[in-house]
Amino acid sequence: MSPASKPVEVRVEDRLLKLSNLDKVLWPEAGFRKGQMIEYYTKIAPALLPHLKGRPLTLKRYPDGVDGMMFYEKNCPKHRPPWVKTAKVWSHGNNRDMFYCLVEDLPTLVWLGQLGTIELHTSLSLARALPQPRMLVFDLDPGPPATIVECCQVAIWLQEWFAGHKLKSYCKTSGSKGLQLYVPLNNPSVDYALTKKISKGLAQKLEREKPDHVVHMQRKTLREGKVLIDWSQNDQYKTTVSVYSLRARALPTVSTPVTWEEVEQCLQEGDPNLLVFDWETVLSRFQGQGDLFEPVLKLRQRLPDAV
Incomplete structure (x- = not known):
């Protein structure tokens, strides 16, 4: 278990985010830490963000790393910052509207990393035209x-x-x-x-x-x-x-x-x-x-x- 690091405040574009547990090892075999994961997503963002933008996103979260418990999250967390955008999608299985996260910018991507979101799973459609596969x-x-x-x-x-x-x-x-x-x-x-x-x-x-x-x-x-x-x-x-x-x-x-x-x-x-x-x-x-x-x-x- 890696030592707990103190939370830090970082400015990402025009947003202020609080990041915590950056020293937590998420990939034990590689010693790859949460802070390194967020750094990767920040550096690859120019390529990644266009593929996420406008698409309902399902989060695959591993708060304790790849060997720990995993859960899918379709509804964007209620404690999300007010600037994180969502897409309303009707769920036949749940018989109600679901509100998926939309990753429209780098601050949202970094915030998802802070949640322990390792994998990003997107719809083949844009939220504005769900019946149309791209x-x-x-x-x-x-x-x-x-x-x-x-x-x-x-x-x-x-x-x-x-x-x-x-x-x-x-x-x-x-x-x-x-x-x-x-x-x-x-x-x-x-x-x-x-x-x-x-x-x-x-x-x-x-x-x-x-x-x-x-x-x-x-x-x-x-x-x-x-x-x-x-x-x-x-x-x-x-x-x-x-x-x-x-x-x-x-x-x-x-x-x-x-x-x-x-x-x-x-x-x-x-x-x-x-x-x-x-x-x-x-x-x-x-x-x-x-x-x-x-x-x-x-x-x-x-x-x-x-x-």
Whole structure:
């Protein structure tokens, strides 16, 4: 247990925040502390904030670190500062309105870090247009002994199908053990009925064509040595871990955008470690390459009507 540090007041842009327990170790294996987590989010903010802005955010909080108790928080905490913005979203499961946090600026991001929010999970929609997905997403999840290497092969098969329909797609690591493929849409004519139809149809198509490599159903008994193409993320009421979010793994790894050349290299060399990135590496990559995921926010594309 790290020694308790005294609370400090810091000015973040035009806001004054009180930060406490900055010496608390949140990743014991790495000795990575709360203050370092907040520093990472502050430095990556120029890349991260555009991907959070306007999107209902689910907090994944670990107040005692990655080995401690975790809880999801959909309703923005009632003790939030008055300047933290929220989005009202009707919850069918709870039969009431929920008020999600919106991360519109750096002070809000730092405040979330103070709460022990390690992971940031966003809607695929903007709060102002919830029925409209801004992107189609596949979460590629390997069933042991498969690894991210096998996910790279499946991602390439998906990328080839989209390229054949004149659509660009982009990859990021999950920051855990898998890979995620995003197809930017940013098109008001696209709804979740269509993204779900295309994503499920394509997952089923690949399962038929590559039955030894791909499965589209969640059942664990079907997944050994295969890659689950999780198409079900394409839903108005689900969230996906944000690009540049830290993950609550043994080490402070990050959901990191990667190039298709990197995906192909990982597949060719068969080395899953090629697509593992910690916070320092991600900051260095951003400084050198900029935001590889920026097109996901801006590129307008139209899906075909069927697979």
